[in-house]
Amino acid sequence: MTNGELRIVSLTGVLAALVSLSSCTKCPKFDLPAGPTPLELLIPPFFPPMDIPAHNPxxxxxxxxxxxxFWEKTLSLDSSMSCGSCHLPENSFADPNQFSTGVTGALGGRNAMAIVNTGWARDYFWDGRAPxxxxQARDPVPxxxxMNLAWEVAEQxxxxxxxxxxxxxAAFGSEEVSQDRIVMAIAQFMRTMVSSNSRFDQxxxxxxxxxxEEFLGYELFNREGGDPEQVTGGEFGADCFHCHSEAGLQFSDYLPxxxxxxxxxxxFGVGAVTLNPLDHGKFKTPTLRNVELTAPYMHDGRFTTLEEVVDHYNSGGLPSETIDPFMKYTTGxxxxxxxxxxxxxxxxxxxTDTAFGSTAEFSDPHE
Ligand code: HEC
Ligand code: HEC
Incomplete structure (x- = not known):
């Protein structure tokens, strides 16, 4: 059954219930339990609709x-760390450290990604392992x-x-606490973490x-690279748009x-998940929203500045069997x-949306 059909069926069910209620004049009055209040997320101008799973409105x-x-420290083994310990508001909810330190003191192997407009993204993590x-939210706790805490203990x-x-x-209709409900609530919260007030948006x-200068940069971003004398269609541009597509306004195609x-x-990135050698060295294209605030860059945080990032692309990158066809200037x-x-x-x-990180609704409510 598709979502559309599901909606029609449930709507029919509601209508039938309403009809039977209104046709019953002498029915005993009873209080229906007040369900949670639907939240209408404001989709910013020009943004595409957000794909919200039907089971978790x-x-x-x-x-x-x-x-x-999201800000609950008891979800970590020694109750010292919440999601927000690695995803810092002032860094667009990324970690300014190359690798994050977990509760055991161990360093992870990848840079913590920004959480911004993640409701429009898909295939979460650098290797896209969480659809x-x-x-995604099931992963960090254990x-x-x-956070190194078994889910059973977290639930308890x-x-x-x-x-x-x-x-x-109030949120789910009964007091039961479960891993599913915990991750559903966190996912709902993250879908509200919308940034739409950068200079670009304005x-x-x-x-x-x-x-x-900014406008020239915008044009270069969206222009084909290369000398037209040597490559057909070359426009001396920076060739970023193929992967960091402006289309959905998130500056990512979210593809590996x-x-x-x-x-x-x-x-191996995505290749370690799909076990396909053709995916070796592929990583999910990150959004460039708030990129000024999310250093260091790349899955392993190898670049500290945007200058280094641009130098990497300007050099054309290093050839390999899986290098993307859009990285077509490895020579020169x-x-x-x-x-x-x-x-x-x-x-x-x-x-950069300077106000995003200080949005009151996203801050630690335990403080
Ligand atoms: C110890 C630091 C740390 C903690 C705590 C942590 N994260 Fe992360 N987060 C990371 C790292 C590192 C990555 C990238 C990991 C990877 O790709 O393998 C990541 C990736 C993510 C992403 C993926 C973003 C994208 O665009 O694909 C989201 C969303 C996220 N974390 C949310 C959470 C939530 C929710 C929690 C709490 C339940 C949490 N994180 C706790 C370090 C952390
Ligand atoms: C072939 C597709 C592709 C092209 C073309 C491309 N990128 Fe990327 N970009 C990616 C991928 C994939 C990553 C993540 C790679 C990784 O971490 O291993 C990335 C990462 C980045 C990052 C790091 C963001 C972060 O949060 O760490 C920046 C900044 C960036 N790209 C800017 C650019 C700019 C500017 C251009 C044009 C000069 C460009 N990209 C062209 C695919 C591309």
Missing amino acids: LTEEGVALGRLL TLED HPDE RIAANPLYPPLML WRRGELELTA HNNGLDSVFSD GLMLPDVHKAALISFLKTL
């Missing part, structure tokens, strides 16, 4: 519960390099905390003009690509002059 109560759980945000702790069972009742809405970081892989590079590299970085900085 956004509700006021679910989001409020998710916020508490939905609900699946992860030995992260949340159930024993007098704060939570009533909130489970420009799109016609509220301001980009500077000449190998952007030429290595010739020999120490982390993009050949961007310094003024164009600077313009590209100015454009990337227009994607």
